[in-house]
Amino acid sequence: MTDTPAAPENAAQIRRTTLYLTLAQVPSGKVVTYGQLAEMAGLGRAARWVGRALSQLPDDTKLPWHRVLGAGGRISLPVGSPSGDEQRARLRTEGISVLNNRVDIQRHGWRPVEHSG
DNA sequence: TCGGTGGCTTGCC
């Protein structure tokens, strides 16, 4: 179809798009981890890449980047950081309890499959 | 093509 036999650039674009789409599916009041998000997007264990991609998001992004936490619901962003403080503020705004840089993932963790689990 | 690098993850002590 296309004149391009191979487009690795496009593939990278798709990965980002898939990541964004997956992130956009995270409902308010729920949180996911980098690894979980990466796996959902079909990136496998590229959790680090996910965090990086989120850091590259523009300030005016509509994606709920603040709903992405580290393993166990821990906030990777340090206190005193603009983004870190912003993240905690948004999480609380959504009704998520943030205690000592940690969120109860057992309580606010997003489960896309639900049921049968 | 290759090496260095991460807003991570998991184990272990």
Add this chain to the structure above:
DNA sequence: CGGCAAGCCACCG
């Protein structure tokens, strides 16, 4: 709960 080490995977120059 904390620090350390290794693993993983995709990005960048």
